Amino acid sequence: MKLTVSPKVRPELDPEFIPAILWNRAYRAEVAASGKGVDIVVALTRSNGTVSTLSTAIFPHEGDYAALNIKYVERLIKYLLWMKGGYQVTIAGCDALADDLRKIYCPGGAREFDYKIMGEKIYGRPFAIVNCPLAEAPRSHEIQVKLGGHLDGCRIGFDLGGSDRKCAAVVDGKVVFTEEVPWDPYFQKDPEYHKAGIRDSLKRAAEKMPRVDAIGGSAAGVYVNNQPRLASLFRGVSEEDFKKYVVPIFDDIQKEFNVPLVVANDGEVTALAGAMSMEAAGVLGLSMGTSQAVGYVNLDGNITDWLNELAFAPIDYRDNAPADEWSGDLGCGVQYFSQQGVARLAPAAGFDFPKEMPFPERLVKVQEAMAAKDERAAKIYRTIGCCFGYAIAHYAEFYEIRNLLILGRVTSGEGGEIILREAEKVLKAEFPALAAQITFRTPDEKFKRHGQAVIAASLPELKK
Incomplete structure (x- = not known):
């Protein structure tokens, strides 16, 4: 069984791009239409007893359905691990699926990088995927x-x-x-x-x-x-x-x-600076620079204990998606929304940079070309913007977003304006309710004047 996904807008330099949001929706629609849905809960446990949960439904974990279930849930787990974090993942409601996932998140498995980083590196304890009956699923316990x-x-x-x-x-x-x-x-x-x-x-x-x-x-x-x-x-x-x-x-x-x-x-x-500058909440701050940096200020104006490291979070589900050079995983944000993404798309646009040229220098060359109205550069930015629009919709399934603050070297100049226009085009075409809900923001003069370092200075509270 294979799912068919047909984006209404396709990135011109990356036409095989399969948006995570559309693949997940197609999967859930097929499960609902089959009448065979099995309810499960995915729970991520972090330090201090905090727990994040996600309830969903899968096909019976057998035959041809098993591979689809694994792709759907494994990609969700990968996303949630880097959005929220966790040293233990509980699969409640399907022991067989948990068994298959343990073979992936383990030493020598496809997600060995995540296994090591999420366990000993970040949380100082072994990473584990465990299972339990649905009725015994952990309850959500978030902090801010x-x-x-x-x-x-x-x-x-x-x-x-x-x-x-x-x-x-x-x-x-x-x-x-x-x-x-x-x-x-x-x-x-x-x-x-x-x-x-x-x-x-x-x-x-x-x-x-x-x-x-x-x-x-x-x-x-x-x-x-x-x-x-x-x-x-x-x-x-x-x-x-x-x-x-x-x-x-x-x-x-x-x-x-x-x-x-x-x-x-x-x-x-970044998100905190945006919230302070805009005097707003529900802010997702995203910087496209050396990597993809993300932060979130919730609707109460507070931060959480989530990781928000979406550079490692998958947004493209095609089987031959570009690989992250650090983790080795496919289709992760850093290959789309950073200077690495610009360098990756440059050859397809017609740029011929020396292999040894550093990514920051390639970005400068593309920006210079954009300033000269070079259509090759415009194609790169339109492609990034299209992928970004679908990624925003994916992020919005997990964050309550009212304001999206976009900054970073990749978004400088006219190229940044093209990225935002294309992203808004995707939202209006595929996700009109989101397009009406989310306000796009770029740094204003107040934000520029205070800057990242200045806002960082405000983090500690003085002892009274």
Whole structure:
């Protein structure tokens, strides 16, 4: 049995793209039409007893149906793991499906990367897929916390990116100093390179204020209690040195300054900055830069304990989708909504870049071509925008989105405007209710003036 998916809008440089949202809807429609649906619950357990659940229905797990069930549920699990996180996945209502999924999420399995990262790396315990009767399915238990918005005192904020690190000094909400310093952290093997760079930026910001009361930071990756658990900035560091020197890097810096220090995922800070700038809630912030960074501020104006690492979340279900060079999985967001996505599409558009040319330089060349009204560049941006429209609809099945804040180097200039136009075109054609519900936002002057580093400075609360 094979599902047929026919998008109303096809990305011109990626015509075989199969939107996750449409494949999932086609699967659910077939299950409902068969009259054979089996109810299941998928539950993800995280630290502190938090649990996220999803209820759905599958075909009886037998014969030709089994392969469809595995694709549907495995892709959902992969998405939920990187959106919400979890060291244990419970399949309630189908033991046979759980058995098949365990063969995928295990050492040597197709999702060995996720097995290792979600277990010991992020949550410090073995990852497991378990099963139970439907009646014993875990119940959802979500938490939310208020983060940021503190501008009293003398604060330092920093933002660590893949090609530069930004730093700001803020005194009672007034920006007195900002700085951007180029660096190349990705494949540096010595963690002292990273620590020295961060210290250098903090020191120069501190010199612009009478004292330092608090430090807030924004960086790509997963951070638990200020400790990096998964961060592309430190990819070049060995596993042994990562545990020994990188995990405590911000704890060490906090001890040196002896002030409150909070480090958060850069996507989270982006969403927070957008919410503060727009004075709005239900904000999904998405940055298309070196990678795909995402953060979410819920309808109450708070953040959650979710990971929001959608760079690893699948949005394309075709069997020959592009592979993520880190995890090896197919059809994940980073290959579509980042400078990697631009570099991937460039040859199909007619650009002939040298193999050794770094992705940031390829993006610059495409942006220059766009500024010159080169149709090749326009095709790249239209393709990204089309895929983005379908991805937004997929994300909206899991997030309550009222405002979508889009930024990052890929969205700079006229190319960014094309991306948004194409995404809105897809929403209006396929998902008109969503098109009416979601407001697209790009950084306004207030956001630009405060910046990521400045908002990061507002993360810690001063002790009263």
